[in-house]
Amino acid sequence: MFSPEGPSLRELAVQAMSSVEHGYDLLAPKFDRTPFRTPGPVLESVAKALGPLGPFEDGLDLCCGTGAGTELLAGLCGRSVTGVDFSGGMLGVARRRAPSSGPGVAWVRGDARALPFGPAFDLVVSFGAFGHFLPRELPGLFAQVRSVLRPGGRFAFPVFAPPRLSSPAYWTLLGFDTAMRVRNALWRPPFVMYYRTFRFGGVVDGLARAGFTVELRPLPEFGRRDDGSPRARLLVAGAQPAAGSVNS
Numbered sequence: 001m002f003s004p005e006g007p008s009l010r011e012l013a014v015q016a017m018s019s020v021e022h023g024y025d026l027l028a029p030k031f032d033r034t035p036f037r038t039p040g041p042v043l044e045s046v047a048k049a050l051g052p053l054g055p056f057e058d059g060l061d062l063c064c065g066t067g068a069g070t071e072l073l074a075g076l077c078g079r080s081v082t083g084v085d086f087s088g089g090m091l092g093v094a095r096r097r098a099p100s101s102g103p104g105v106a107w108v109r110g111d112a113r114a115l116p117f118g119p120a121f122d123l124v125v126s127f128g129a130f131g132h133f134l135p136r137e138l139p140g141l142f143a144q145v146r147s148v149l150r151p152g153g154r155f156a157f158p159v160f161a162p163p164r165l166s167s168p169a170y171w172t173l174l175g176f177d178t179a180m181r182v183r184n185a186l187w188r189p190p191f192v193m194y195y196r197t198f199r200f201g202g203v204v205d206g207l208a209r210a211g212f213t214v215e216l217r218p219l220p221e222f223g224r225r226d227d228g229s230p231r232a233r234l235l236v237a238g239a240q241p242a243a244g245s246v247n248s
């Protein structure tokens, strides 16, 4: 899973004993050589599914890290691309590795739970970050995303079918989450990172309550499970006009 140039076990342990923000500051120089960076095939598949929903003007990559999603937005958005993350270390790497040609990206340090923007975007994407939010934080997070979207704008992210009880992946993720719960019961600051708390039903309800309509599109590149359901889908949440607003 990790290349020889990736973080050592000791470095990962130090990161995991820090806060989320500081942990990512520490991991940033080697982050792109870990499996935590969203891989190219996921980004390509999402870009392909989003293309027909455009054109888009202004895109935001929420919890952008070193810029995986901002690269995708650069190919989809005609006017501006912004990456927001609360780790200065991750943003520093993103800034250094951004291509010097093409549309410029604005890198903004900010907390996704209190976004420093008005309704300036028509597309928000996010990859690999929802495990850092507790279920009770999701309504606030979705309301923040809704508040930075223009009416009719979209919030999109990939969702993967959860591993089955009989698969090793199920037990690996359960083991990871259990270890994190023990760690967080014993140690401060907490490091919030859980794989099994971002549940599909709760997410769809939370998005609806924040003023989104939700649509799912299969990501065919990832194939289907034995029961015929897609292994991966793109969730596209459309921002409804706020109650009482008038469309001109």
Ligand SMILES: C[S@@+](CC[C@H](N)C(=O)[O-])C[C@H]1O[C@@H](n2cnc3c(N)ncnc32)[C@H](O)[C@@H]1O
Binding pocket: 020, 021, 024, 036, 037, 038, 062, 063, 064, 065, 066, 067, 068, 069, 084, 085, 086, 087, 090, 110, 111, 112, 113, 126, 127, 128, 129, 132
């Ligand atoms: C696993 S990394 C994913 C980075 C990138 N999106 C990718 O797919 O490669 C999670 C990122 O979320 C950021 N993050 C976590 N909680 C955050 C919050 N409340 N506000 C802003 N960024 C946050 C971390 O700093 C980190 O850069």
